[in-house]
Amino acid sequence: MRQRVTLSTGELTYEVVGAGRPVVFLHPAGGIRWTPFHEGLAREFELYVPTMPGFDGTPVHESVRSMSGLASVVGEFIDRVVGRNCDVIGHSFGAWLAAWLAVLRPDRVEHLVLEAPAGFRPKGSPGLPREPEALRAALFAHPEKAPPSADPQRMLANHRILPHYGGGPRDTDDELVARLPEITAPTLILRGTADPLIPDESVQLLRSRLPHAYLIYVWDASHAIEVDQPERMLRVVESFLQRSDAFIVNWETAAVG
Amino acid sequence: MKFVFFHLMPYTVIDNTDRGWPVPNGPFDPRVASELYRSYVDTLAYADECGFDWIGCNEHHFSPYGLMSNPNIIAGALAYRTKRAKIAVIGNLVPLNNPVRIAEEYAMIDCMTGGRLVAGLMRGIPHEYIAYNIPPSESWERQREAVALIKKAWTEPEPFGWEGRHYRFRAVSIWPRPFQSPHPPLVVSATTIDSARFAAEVGATMGMVLLADYESAKEIIGIYRETAREHGWEPTPDNILIGMHCCIAETDDEALEALRSAQNYFQNVLMTPQRNAQRIVLQQTRYHRDEQNREHWEARLRKRAVQSLEEQIEAGVVLCGSPETVVKQIKRASAELGCGIFNLTMKVGNLPDAVVRKGMELFRDRVRPHVGDAVALAER
Numbered sequence: 001m002r003q004r005v006t007l008s009t010g011e012l013t014y015e016v017v018g019a020g021r022p023v024v025f026l027h028p029a030g031g032i033r034w035t036p037f038h039e040g041l042a043r044e045f046e047l048y049v050p051t052m053p054g055f056d057g058t059p060v061h062e063s064v065r066s067m068s069g070l071a072s073v074v075g076e077f078i079d080r081v082v083g084r085n086c087d088v089i090g091h092s093f094g095a096w097l098a099a100w101l102a103v104l105r106p107d108r109v110e111h112l113v114l115e116a117p118a119g120f121r122p123k124g125s126p127g128l129p130r131e132p133e134a135l136r137a138a139l140f141a142h143p144e145k146a147p148p149s150a151d152p153q154r155m156l157a158n159h160r161i162l163p164h165y166g167g168g169p170r171d172t173d174d175e176l177v178a179r180l181p182e183i184t185a186p187t188l189i190l191r192g193t194a195d196p197l198i199p200d201e202s203v204q205l206l207r208s209r210l211p212h213a214y215l216i217y218v219w220d221a222s223h224a225i226e227v228d229q230p231e232r233m234l235r236v237v238e239s240f241l242q243r244s245d246a247f248i249v250n251w252e253t254a255a256v257g
Numbered sequence: 258m259k260f261v262f263f264h265l266m267p268y269t270v271i272d273n274t275d276r277g278w279p280v281p282n283g284p285f286d287p288r289v290a291s292e293l294y295r296s297y298v299d300t301l302a303y304a305d306e307c308g309f310d311w312i313g314c315n316e317h318h319f320s321p322y323g324l325m326s327n328p329n330i331i332a333g334a335l336a337y338r339t340k341r342a343k344i345a346v347i348g349n350l351v352p353l354n355n356p357v358r359i360a361e362e363y364a365m366i367d368c369m370t371g372g373r374l375v376a377g378l379m380r381g382i383p384h385e386y387i388a389y390n391i392p393p394s395e396s397w398e399r400q401r402e403a404v405a406l407i408k409k410a411w412t413e414p415e416p417f418g419w420e421g422r423h424y425r426f427r428a429v430s431i432w433p434r435p436f437q438s439p440h441p442p443l444v445v446s447a448t449t450i451d452s453a454r455f456a457a458e459v460g461a462t463m464g465m466v467l468l469a470d471y472e473s474a475k476e477i478i479g480i481y482r483e484t485a486r487e488h489g490w491e492p493t494p495d496n497i498l499i500g501m502h503c504c505i506a507e508t509d510d511e512a513l514e515a516l517r518s519a520q521n522y523f524q525n526v527l528m529t530p531q532r533n534a535q536r537i538v539l540q541q542t543r544y545h546r547d548e549q550n551r552e553h554w555e556a557r558l559r560k561r562a563v564q565s566l567e568e569q570i571e572a573g574v575v576l577c578g579s580p581e582t583v584v585k586q587i588k589r590a591s592a593e594l595g596c597g598i599f600n601l602t603m604k605v606g607n608l609p610d611a612v613v614r615k616g617m618e619l620f621r622d623r624v625r626p627h628v629g630d631a632v633a634l635a636e637r
Contacts, residue, residue, distance in 0.1 A: 193405060200413075207415040214428075217409060219402050219421035232420045248418070248427035 007076045010061035014050035014081065018042030022086040023241065024078060025049045026094030026101075028224070029118070029128065029162055030139070030155030031056050033147055037226035040234040045241070048086075050077055052097070054161040056154070067119070067173065070165050071100035078108050087241050089113040092198070092223065093162070096120075099206075100176055102183045111241050112187040115233070116195055116223050120202040121171040128159055128197070141194045141222040150227065180209040187213040188240045192221030192228060214240070214248070258591060258629035259495065261345055261600040262304030262617070263313035266297050266331070267527055268321035269607040278384055278530040279319035290324060296610055297324075298331065302338040303614065307621040311345040311375060313600060318388035322527045329362040336369040344370055347444050347464060347600075348377020351407070352399035353389040357429055359403075360410035364435045372436035377444040378404050378461070380452065383544045384534035393542035397451065399423045404445075404459055411440040444498060448557065449550040453477045457484035457492070466500030466600065468574040469560035471593050473553065474499070478594060494597025499590065502569075503576040503601040504608070505583050505616040505624065512578045515612050516605060517566050523606030524562065576601065580623030587628050 005012050017038075023045040025038065032049055041047050052070060054060035064070055074097065078086060088109050090098030096119030102109045129135040132152030136143050139150070187210050191203045207215040216236055221228035239247040270289050274280050301312050314331045317323035325331055332344045344366060349359045359378075367374040380400045386393040402421050409417065416430035435441055443461035447453040456463040463481045468474050478497060485492050502523075504516035538544055545551035561574075569575040573593065576586045587599060601620075603613050 193409075204413070204415050207417075214418060215415055216418035216420050216427070219405065219419065219424075229420075236418075236420050250427075 005077065005081050007061075007073060007080065009063050009073055009076075010053060010059060012050055012053065012073065012077055013056075013058050014048060014077070016046065016048050016081075018045055018047045020045040021241075022046045022048060022082045022084055024074070024082065024086050024088045026074065026088065026090035026098050027052065027055070028092035028094050028116075029159050030135075030150070031158045033149045033224065033227060035145075035147055035226045035230050037230035037234050037237075040230070041238065044238060045087075048077075048082055050074065052094075052161075054164055055158050060161070060164055065164065066166050067097055067176070068100050068104065071097055071104050074101050075105040075108060078105070085110050087111040087113070089115065089237065090117070091115040091226065092118045096173065096176070099180070099183065102185050102187070103176065103179045106182070106184050109185045111244065112183065112185045113190070113237055113240065114187060114206065115190045115225055116192060116198045117189065117202060117206060118198065119173040119176060120205050121199065122201055122205060123171075123199065125171045125197070125199075130156065132156065138196050139222060139224045139227070141192065141220055141228045145230075146224075146227050150224075177205070177209065180206065181211055183210055184212065186240075186244055188237065189213055189215045190218055190225055190233065190236070191215070192218050192223060192225045194220065194222045194228075195225075197223045258587070259310040259598045260308075260620075260625070260628075261311040261313040261347075261498070261598060262301065262307070262309040262342075263315075263345075263347075263500065263600045263602050264297060264301055264604055265315070265317070265323040265602065266293070266325050267523075267604070267606065268293065268324055269522070271321050272526065274321065274526050274530040276530070278534040279388070280321060280530050293324065297604075298334050298338065300604070300610060300613060300617075301331070301335055304617060305339040305342040307617040308625040309342055309601075309617075309620075311343045311598075312339060313345040313347050315347050315377065315379070316350050316381075318385050320527075320530055322531065329366060332366045332374070333369065336366065339370075339373075343373045343375050345375035345444065346377050347375065348379040348446075350381035350385060351378050351403045352396050353381055353385065353391050356403035356406045356424060357410055357426060357431070360407045361431050363407075363441060364411065364431055364433050367435040367437055367441050368433045370436075372441075374435070374437070374441040375444055375462075376441040377446075377464070378407065378459075379446050382531075382535065383538035383542075384531050386538060386542075386544070387534060393538050393544040395423065396544050397546060401455070408440060408459075411435050447477055447481055449545065449553045450477070450480055451546055451550050453481040454484045457481050458488055460485075460488070460490060462496045462498055462598070463492075464498040464500065464600065467557065467561050468499065468501070468572075469557045469564065470572050470574065471590075473557060474594055477553075478596075494591070494595055497594065497596040498598040498600050499594060499596040500600035500602065501574060501576050501590075502605045503583070503599075503603050503616070504605065504612075505576070505578070505580055505603075505619045506612070507579060507619070509578040509582050512582075513566065515608060516575070516577050519606040519608035520566060521606070527606060528562075580619045583620075583624050584627045587624070591628075 095114035095117035445456035447463035506512035
């Protein structure tokens with residue numbers, strides 16, 4: 001159910017599902033796309049999904065003009081609505097935002113998950129496709145798994161908000177890159193092996209600059225890992241959030257009988 | 258033009274393999290094997306002195322067909338016995354093994370040889386899936402995923418994990434990394450349409466052995482070239498490896514007689530036991546993705562099995578004769594197929610090692626100087 005809260009800079013819409021330790025999911029530039037990954041996560045965690053101001057027809061906050069400014073809005077949302085420390089998952093544009101949040105509010109972020117993070121492309125980027133079919137081809141290795149909310153027209157409309165936060169054409173957020181070593185939260189970085197938008201250099205840069213990070217490649221996934229491989233993504237993210245550093249150990253059995 | 262001295266390391270002190278595959282190892286004599294390994298490694302090292310560009314070995318299981326269940330061990334034995342030739346492990350059977358282990362062992366060999374490894378990433382022949390209890394129907398999926406993972410392990414500068422369908426690793430960072438950058442050159446077998454496409458997709462040299470005729474080989478090479486272009490690169494002759502039995506003697510008749518007997522042993526003793534196991538795998542599983550690929554694969558072996566030696570020579574799918582004859586045969590195959598690498602199996606079946614060595618010397622003295630790479634040859 002969609003809810004609203006009035007923050008110091010304006011109104012914010014959000015949804016909350018499930019019960020358990022709180023997790024905040026920050027959506028990509030196309031807007032939230034609910035998948036079996038989110039449903040699975042909500043079985044173990046209390047999942048908060050705020051809609052960033054200006055996306056999906058919500059009003060922008062006029063005074064918020066940068067990614068760091070937007071991260072402060074999310075910080076206030078956590079203080080006011082979640083009311084506890086939480087884990088934060090961000091996808092693409094949302095991962096860029098999540099990294100800023102972890103820099104600005106280390107007191108609030110327990111674990112950080114960066115899925116196909118935008119904002120770290122030292123060798124430049126091809127930019128987001130502007131044609132609906134090209135966009136679907138870039139986002140999904142398995143477009144047949146995309147939920148109805150992955151409507152290209154809706155996603156393209158949401159992309160038009162990006163310049164408001166300076167989040168459109170920039171390839172690398174140098175200010176954020178300089179501050180990455182300040183992030184203390186254990187961080188999981190995910191990249192789909194077939195992602196045409198986020199190159200290996202992006203995640204390698206993050207892995208080398210973050211003090212406490214893990215990098216996982218998800219096979220046969222494009223940019224939207226949670227659409228292409230929801231089960232795999234849920235398995236690795238849940239394991240990371242529940243076990244923290246020990247998630248690198250195989251806890252399952254390999255016995256055959 | 259490049260030449261590979263390729264060896265299967267057969268166990269040749271057995272006359273009867275009628276009980277099928279896996280071949281019972283009761284009659285296996287470890288003292289014989291010990292001598293065979295010593296002699297085979299000596300022969301492989303000798304190939305370095307005889308002007309061969311690569312020295313090749315490969316992986317087989319549970320039969321006298323080949324004594325290299327792990328060819329990387331032989332590559333390690335050759336690393337310090339050879340100076341110039343590349344060590345071509347063609348190759349590890351990727352879907353059957355741990356891909357991280359393959360990446361590690363290949364990186365070791367590459368560093369030990371100062372960057373002389375050619376890394377074969379093979380899918381394996383059908384019955385060998387039984388040996389390591391791997392579902393043949395998952396063969397292609399495993400091959401694709403494992404090759405991507407191996408390349409990642411070779412090239413990734415940061416520790417990484419892999420969340421796949423068949424492989425899951427949470428922390429990988431291999432030591433050593435390969436000597437060659439970004440990684441050793443790859444060889445992938447291409448005996449079907451699917452495998453030719455895959456070789457081109459991953460930028461590998463395609464390898465084709467036991468040809469039955471040029472027509473089907475040309476079709477496969479055409480598909481390989483076409484797919485490479487679709488992926489933005491143009492194969493050179495050095496990207497096309499053709500494997501053949503090769504027997505060189507002073508005269509054509511001498512070579513014919515020696516190879517005829519050796520091929521008889523190869524077909525009727527070494528190749529026989531696996532046929533039934535192979536048939537079971539091919540009929541019961543999706544080792545091949547579809548009928549067309551299966552038919553392509555089987556037709557080649559079927560035709561090959563009934564070809565006389567004279568028919569093979571006529572078809573140009575074997576190198577057999579005096580040095581002068583073999584030079585002509587090499588030029589013919591190269592002109593027809595556009596291949597730049599000949600993978601020569603000179604130890605065919607139970608061909609005596611003395612005959613093999615004599616053939617290697619004839620190759621060095623009277624074949625190699627007449628088949629391309631004159632400059633490279635002068636430098637040697």
